Amino acid sequence: MRNFLLMLLGFTLAGGPSFAADDNLQAPNTSGSVSTGLTVTVLGTGQAEAGGQLWQYQLLRLQEPGKAPAYAQWFPPRNPGVWPTVMLTRPYDGISWSGEAVDAKWATRGSGMYPDDSEPHYHTGSSSIVYTLSPPELITSEAFFYLYQDFGVLAVFGRFYAGGDLQNDRDDMHAGMSFLAQAPGVDRSRIGVFGGSWGGFEALYAAADAPAEARPKVGVALFPLSDFARQLDYRDHVVPSRVTDPAVRERYATFFEPYARRIFATTGGPPGAPGADYSRWTREHLASKLDMPFLVLHEDWDTLVPVEQTQTLAALVGPKMTPLYFQHLEMPDWNTLPLSHGSLVEQYGHAVQTLSLGHLLTNLGNPTQFLAVPYTQSTLAAWLWEVRVLQWYGRDVASVAPLLRELADPRVVLFELANGQRVFGADWVAAAVNALWGTHHTSATIREALATGLPP
Numbered sequence: 001m002r003n004f005l006l007m008l009l010g011f012t013l014a015g016g017p018s019f020a021a022d023d024n025l026q027a028p029n030t031s032g033s034v035s036t037g038l039t040v041t042v043l044g045t046g047q048a049e050a051g052g053q054l055w056q057y058q059l060l061r062l063q064e065p066g067k068a069p070a071y072a073q074w075f076p077p078r079n080p081g082v083w084p085t086v087m088l089t090r091p092y093d094g095i096s097w098s099g100e101a102v103d104a105k106w107a108t109r110g111s112g113m114y115p116d117d118s119e120p121h122y123h124t125g126s127s128s129i130v131y132t133l134s135p136p137e138l139i140t141s142e143a144f145f146y147l148y149q150d151f152g153v154l155a156v157f158g159r160f161y162a163g164g165d166l167q168n169d170r171d172d173m174h175a176g177m178s179f180l181a182q183a184p185g186v187d188r189s190r191i192g193v194f195g196g197s198w199g200g201f202e203a204l205y206a207a208a209d210a211p212a213e214a215r216p217k218v219g220v221a222l223f224p225l226s227d228f229a230r231q232l233d234y235r236d237h238v239v240p241s242r243v244t245d246p247a248v249r250e251r252y253a254t255f256f257e258p259y260a261r262r263i264f265a266t267t268g269g270p271p272g273a274p275g276a277d278y279s280r281w282t283r284e285h286l287a288s289k290l291d292m293p294f295l296v297l298h299e300d301w302d303t304l305v306p307v308e309q310t311q312t313l314a315a316l317v318g319p320k321m322t323p324l325y326f327q328h329l330e331m332p333d334w335n336t337l338p339l340s341h342g343s344l345v346e347q348y349g350h351a352v353q354t355l356s357l358g359h360l361l362t363n364l365g366n367p368t369q370f371l372a373v374p375y376t377q378s379t380l381a382a383w384l385w386e387v388r389v390l391q392w393y394g395r396d397v398a399s400v401a402p403l404l405r406e407l408a409d410p411r412v413v414l415f416e417l418a419n420g421q422r423v424f425g426a427d428w429v430a431a432a433v434n435a436l437w438g439t440h441h442t443s444a445t446i447r448e449a450l451a452t453g454l455p456p
Contacts, residue, residue: 038178039063043071044097048140055140055147059097062175068168070156070175071098073139074183077152082187084364085152087176087216088143089195089202091169092160093134102162106131116258118163121265127257131161145357148372149365152186154179158202165265166228166281169198173206181214192360193219197305197341198259200224200296208289218363219294220356223341225305226313227283228263229271234306235260236270242334255304255339283309287316295359295403297352299326299342303334324355324399327390344386350376350417351383355403358425362406371411373425376418381432388436391454401450404429408447 044059055075062070077083096107102118109131116122116129143153156176158169177193180186193216195203200221207216225231235256243249269276279285294317298310307325314323326344345352354375361371384400391397407414412425426443433439433446437455449455 037065038175038182040179040182043099046136048137050141050144051148053148055143057136057140059136060179061098062179064171064175064178067171067175068164069098070172071095071159072157072176072179073136073155074179075140075143075147075153076183077150077185078147079150082185083150083152084190084192084366085154085180085183085186086146086192086194086360086364087173087180087203087206088153088155089158089173089176089193089199089206090134090139090155091158091195091198091202092130092132093139093155093157094131094161095157095159096133096135100162103159106161107133116161116163116261118161119258119261119265120163121261122163126261127254129161129258145372145374146360149361149369151364152183154183156202156206158199160198160262165262167266169202169262170205170209173202174209174211177206177210177214177216181211186214188214189217190364191216192364194221194356194360195224196222198225200305201226204286204290204294207292207294208286216292218360219292220359221294221296222352222356223298223302223305223345224296224310226286226309228267228281229278230283230312231305231309232260232263232271234308238306239334245335248335251339252303283313283316287313290317290320293320293322293363295322295324295356297324297326297345297356299345301328301332301337301342301344303337303339304341322399322402324403325396327395329390329393329395348379348383348386350374350379354380354407354414358406358409358412359403362409362412365411367411369411370413371409373407373412373414374417375414377416377428384432384436387454398453401453404433404454405447405450408443408450 041061042058043061047054047056058074060072060074062072094106095103111132113128113130116126139155143155146153154176156172158172180191191214193203193207201224203219203221204224204226207219210216239252240249267276267278267281271278296310298307300307310323314321326342354373358373361373365371387397387400408426408429410426414423414425414428424443426446430441430443430446434441439455441449
């Protein structure tokens, strides 16, 4: 279904600017970055179809001195000059092309649930993990909405299944940012980073650690883990205080066990244990290093990464962080909620995608280019109705207006995923706000109106 939607979108966009794929990839700089000594090895090249077009890519090994190698799939900008580039954090995707035995082992297993036996501290009673093999064609489809805008895209693989620890994941993302600091075709003043869940942690820390030559201009993190000491406190104290059903408590323990092993392998043990060090893994540490705007989306019924992770981080970071909360009016029954990032982010998943892409594209795109943002009208309208209801009940929805202003940017064209119909973002936003708030704005006035917030 996803490939069908991409094909439909590709045909719909045919009336816009289109360029033939370049058969001659420009080789990345392999001489090493001044700041990190990064060595880049091209392990393979190829092309894959998405949206009715072929996209060239390179499969890379990124090696920084004293660290394990990282692996990435690189889509260079397809036009001459320098272009915006987005780094996608991919913590769980399985790759088969690295040449490492651990990747070959898991690729041979195929997608499914298996013992976490590549992690050095795995033992009898440890939880299994889910593995999904992600060939280059799948990553191409995930990158399509950036590629179509002529952006470069770098997908960096955290390879959770390979058994690395917390620091290894952080190193992988740093290698990706170091690559962007030297890669040809990258406008280093317009780099974005995106990730969700464990990948949200990777996106936040990648931005915080990025070398001076490649500090992101903007980032988006979905329901990210940001403070590991407090996440363990959530597991050990908050969950037991909320959940009384022993079977549900056991499900939490089973889920968190593989993550705890990787955290302890870096920190030296649980918070407070002799020799354990969480000084580089707290919200205070992270907030002190985040100097770029970030949009963070989180639901208040998230049972995996509690919303307090984002609430407390945003309070420390201040105006540079825009938190968008998906909120319920009723109180949850924690004994019956599934282990997930929340029912609302699932229900409004297409709206999450639209808001995230709208934020990245409008902040990174060229001033005169049209920006194609996919949406599902029914989902986006239903979410906006939920926002209106929350406003009636006095909830804080202040972060919504700036995101609607981005969708109303004159460059934005919204593309309906269900049927390919196109509408200028400003026209849709004006109509939606008028319908829900009883206003009379036009596409020419809606952005100015939203500059002061949503209508009362």
